[in-house]
Amino acid sequence: MDETGLRARLVAAGVDLVLREGQSAVSLREIARRAGVSHGAPRRYFPTHVDLLSAIAREGFADLTARVEQTLRDVDADPRTRLTALARTYLDFAAAHRGMFELMFRHDLLDSGRLRLRETSLPLFAVLADLVAQTRRPTDAPAAVLAGALWANLHGIAQLWAWGSLPLATGASDDDALLRAALEAHLGPAPA
Amino acid sequence: MDETGLRARLVAAGVDLVLREGQSAVSLREIARRAGVSHGAPRRYFPTHVDLLSAIAREGFADLTARVEQTLRDVDADPRTRLTALARTYLDFAAAHRGMFELMFRHDLLDSGRLRLRETSLPLFAVLADLVAQTRRPTDAPAAVLAGALWANLHGIAQLWAWGSLPLATGASDDDALLRAALEAHLGPAPA
DNA sequence: CAGCTGTCGTAGACGCTGTCTACCGCAGGT
DNA sequence: ACCTGCGGTAGACAGCGTCTACGACAGCTG
Numbered sequence: 001m002d003e004t005g006l007r008a009r010l011v012a013a014g015v016d017l018v019l020r021e022g023q024s025a026v027s028l029r030e031i032a033r034r035a036g037v038s039h040g041a042p043r044r045y046f047p048t049h050v051d052l053l054s055a056i057a058r059e060g061f062a063d064l065t066a067r068v069e070q071t072l073r074d075v076d077a078d079p080r081t082r083l084t085a086l087a088r089t090y091l092d093f094a095a096a097h098r099g100m101f102e103l104m105f106r107h108d109l110l111d112s113g114r115l116r117l118r119e120t121s122l123p124l125f126a127v128l129a130d131l132v133a134q135t136r137r138p139t140d141a142p143a144a145v146l147a148g149a150l151w152a153n154l155h156g157i158a159q160l161w162a163w164g165s166l167p168l169a170t171g172a173s174d175d176d177a178l179l180r181a182a183l184e185a186h187l188g189p190a191p192a
Numbered sequence: 193m194d195e196t197g198l199r200a201r202l203v204a205a206g207v208d209l210v211l212r213e214g215q216s217a218v219s220l221r222e223i224a225r226r227a228g229v230s231h232g233a234p235r236r237y238f239p240t241h242v243d244l245l246s247a248i249a250r251e252g253f254a255d256l257t258a259r260v261e262q263t264l265r266d267v268d269a270d271p272r273t274r275l276t277a278l279a280r281t282y283l284d285f286a287a288a289h290r291g292m293f294e295l296m297f298r299h300d301l302l303d304s305g306r307l308r309l310r311e312t313s314l315p316l317f318a319v320l321a322d323l324v325a326q327t328r329r330p331t332d333a334p335a336a337v338l339a340g341a342l343w344a345n346l347h348g349i350a351q352l353w354a355w356g357s358l359p360l361a362t363g364a365s366d367d368d369a370l371l372r373a374a375l376e377a378h379l380g381p382a383p384a
Numbered sequence: 385c386a387g388c389t390g391t392c393g394t395a396g397a398c399g400c401t402g403t404c405t406a407c408c409g410c411a412g413g414t
Numbered sequence: 415a416c417c418t419g420c421g422g423t424a425g426a427c428a429g430c431g432t433c434t435a436c437g438a439c440a441g442c443t444g
Contacts, residue, residue, distance in 0.1 A: 239403095
């Protein structure tokens with residue numbers, strides 16, 4: 001298990017580190033230390049810090065996508081129910097893996113060019129867009145735009161909630177009311 | 193004009209720097225250099241880097257709030273029109289002052305405790321919440337929650353658009369369609 | 385079997401960062 | 415005339431990302 005290549009070990013150490021200690025702890029040298037190699041070793045596989053962080057963030061996207069798919073596997077076929085479950089999973093992921101979630105969207109730390117990092121979020125978006133299309137209401141804009149707006153709403157809730165301003169502004173103690181409001185806004189009133 | 197206290201000069205230099213060069217350029221030493229003092233000087237007024245960054249972010253919130261208020265001054269009384277203008281201003285601010293916008297919501301860089309930074313966004317939220325309350329639709333959750341959900345949507349659009357995933361996922365070339373979709377979702381269909 | 389070659393990791397240096405601490409000039413009060 | 419305290423300087427320290435020179439060690443070639 002420890003005999004895998006250094007490249008994978010570095011990414012694994014980085015993932016572990018960002019999950020445990022948060023984004024600011026993910027320094028090149030600290031990752032190298034945890035992987036049991038010298039500070040110069042990562043350079044062989046990741047020319048720059050950004051490349052390593054991007055690989056770590058990639059794992060985050062894969063993890064999030066897998067969790068969403070797992071959630072959807074356990075939920076019935078009603079699109080709205082599925083969307084609700086997806087949304088809940090998204091927010092839970094952001095809250096439970098704060099450091100990773102931050103890193104995933106820190107474009108200044110990530111090189112989305114070479115590693116095609118942005119594209120990594122597309123499968124998840126496709127799942128969301130597909131579900132949104134199934135709940136299509138009359139007089140609607142293109143499905144991709146509707147899905148994008150909903151994604152943005154989820155993301156904004158995750159972000160502002162973590163930042164602390166939403167709890168402060170709404171006076172709520174959890175994000176559930178916000179999530180329900182967002183879903184109602186985008187998908188129409190909840191069924192009776 | 194240059195005779196103002198060092199404290200104000202440091203903040204001004206930091207604001208200028210973050211607007212010009214982005215968040216990563218705002219180091220303590222660089223700010224000190226631009227303010228024409230030694231690297232240790234800021235410490236007299238800002239015990240730590242975080243304190244200085246927080247003061248800079250505070251200016252950002254003040255600026256954003258002022259811009260929104262200015263915008264609303266030029267717009268008629270219809271709440272929906274006003275909300276649209278507010279939203280547009282928010283997104284434009286995020287796009288035009290990327291570095292500052294990033295800094296403002298980087299809770300890991302800001303000490304919201306001592307400087308009550310979170311509270312700095314409350315006046316803006318109050319304006320938004322007030323307008324939302326005026327467009328209240330039937331069967332609604334508390335106004336604060338609705339306003340929070342809308343804010344989150346705006347914020348998410350700003351964030352994900354800047355990150356690059358929304359342009360990619362929606363195929364749109366500007367954020368206007370997303371904004372209109374979000375407003376329709378939260379405020380109901382646009383008037384004819 | 386000897387020698388070469390290329391891969392993988394080490395180790396030290398550089399300039400940058402934030403923080404800490406000792407110092408110094410100089411105004412204002414006694 | 416002395417002293418006190420404020421405001422800024424300057425040097426040190428550890429940690430960071432990056433760069434470069436070097437060594438160990440595999441596998442192929444003669």
